[in-house]
Every structure is written in structure tokens, then in C-alpha cells.
Amino acid sequence: MTAAIHPSLRPLMVLLDQAERERDQALAGQNRAEAALLAARRQQQQLADYRQECESRWTEQFRQGVAMTLLQCYHDFVARLHGAVDQQAQQIERLSQERERAGALTLAAELRLAAVRKLLERRSQALLRSAHAREQKQMDEMAARAGWQRRPEPAVDGETTLQGVL
Template identity: 45%
Template sequence: MSALPTLLEHAESERDQIQLALQRAEENARRAQAQADQLDGYRGEYRQRWSAQFRQLGAAEILHCYRSFGDRIDEALTQQQQQIETARGHVERLRQRLVAAETRVASVRKLMERRALEQLRLQERRDQRQTDETAQQIHWRAAQADAARH
């Protein structure tokens, strides 16, 4: 029974560490998504701004610059989406680990409760046995005293 509190403390510590890691991972995933949203918004603004420019100037050099920079924005968005997917996968794995850690903590607590209840029942049986023996001795002495009087 003495090892169970140590085991519980270890399981709770592990769960708490996983919980902190999950919070950090969720924040990283949120930041990655915000960055992707920002890039996507910038890409939309860029396209809108340059489409207005094309109506005014139709130079091939400008079109080439537009496409080149647009391609780089698209590449950055693709990379950002990959980072988002990686971050989401990490979050999901940490959630699964957290569930497993919480299950371990609950299991150790339940085991400790069962052991404590078992000890309580054992002590109650000892107390009842002691009470029964005391009552039996009192009855026996009373019977001996009654027999001695007669």
C-alpha cells in the first residue's frame, strides 16, 4: 500500500506534463493556422491589387513578376498547410496520451480506494471478533459466577 501514493504521484506528474505539452501544441497549431490565414489574406489582397494594375499596364515583365511572387506566396501557403497538419497530428497524439495518462491516474486512485476499503473491512472484522470474544468471556464469567452461587 505504501508504494501506491508514490505511483499516484508519478502518474499525476506525467499527466500534468502531457497536459502542458498539449496546451503548448494547441497554441502552436493556432498560431500556424493564424499565419496561414494571414498569408491567404495577403495573397487575396495581392491578386486584387495586381489585377487592377494589369488593367492599366499590360507589360509582360509585370506579369512575370506577379506570377513569380504569386507562386512564392502559394509555396509559402503550401508549406504552412503542411505545418498545420503536422501541428494538428501532434495535438491529436498528445490528446490520446493525455487520455491514457488520465486513465492511469484514475486506475491508481481506484486501486487505492479498494485497498483502503479492504483495510477498513479487515479492521472491522478484527474489531467484531474482539467484541465477540469480550462478550463471550463476559458471558462465560457470568455463567461461572452463577454456577458458583448455586
């Protein structure tokens, strides 16, 4: 069961919920960007491995001799393969920048959330101090009243009072 929330803290609690949602969304965006970058790097590695495999296989073919048309096809294929590798490198660069932006958004959301939490904590502490001060004042007032009630009534005639002093 949760403790009752002071009415003055409710707007901050709403702000806290919103800041947490924004942080969660930013974190999810950062995770998606990271996953996309990782997939692009895997694809780049696959392309590089495939290019290496093709070059090795065709180098062996060329040692045995090939027709000129086949050589031209090979060069066209290799050019397209190199283009795909270059395009993948550009894609990785773009995805790296997106990941950096997503990381900056996540950091900003985390900082905002921390600021809201700190503000909520300070306001809660101020309310506790205020409540404690009120309680202490009430206790002091009750003690003062009790002290006044315990004091003996002052004497009505002046002789009795003087005799008590002498």
C-alpha cells in the same frame, strides 16, 4: 492535518504522485500542441488574406497595363506566395497529427491515473473492512469473556445441582 497513511498504501501513493505528474506533463504537451496548431492556423489565415489582397491589388494594376518584366515579377511572387500557403497547410497537417498524438497520450495518462486511484480506493476499503472485522472480532471475544465471567460457578457436589433442577 492529513490522516496517517497505512504503510501498505505508501507504494500506491508514490505511484499516484507519479501518475499525476505524468498526466500533468501530458496535458501540458497537449496544450502546447494545441497552441502551436492555433498559431499555425492564424498564420495560414494571414497568408490567405495577404494573397487575396495582393491578387486584388495586382488585378487592378493589370487592367491599367504593366510592363512584361513587372508581370514576370508578379508571377514569381505569386508562385512563392502559393508555395508558402501550401507549406503552411502541410505544417498545419503535421501539427494536427501532433495534437492528436498529444491527446492520446493525455488520455492514456488520465486512464492510468484513474486506475491507480481506483486501486488505491479498493485497497483502502479492504484495509477498512479488515480493521472493522478485527474490531468486531475483539468486541465479540470481549462479550463472550464477559458472559462467561457472569455465569454462576457450577456446584461441586451433585446433590445441589439436582436440587436446582427439581
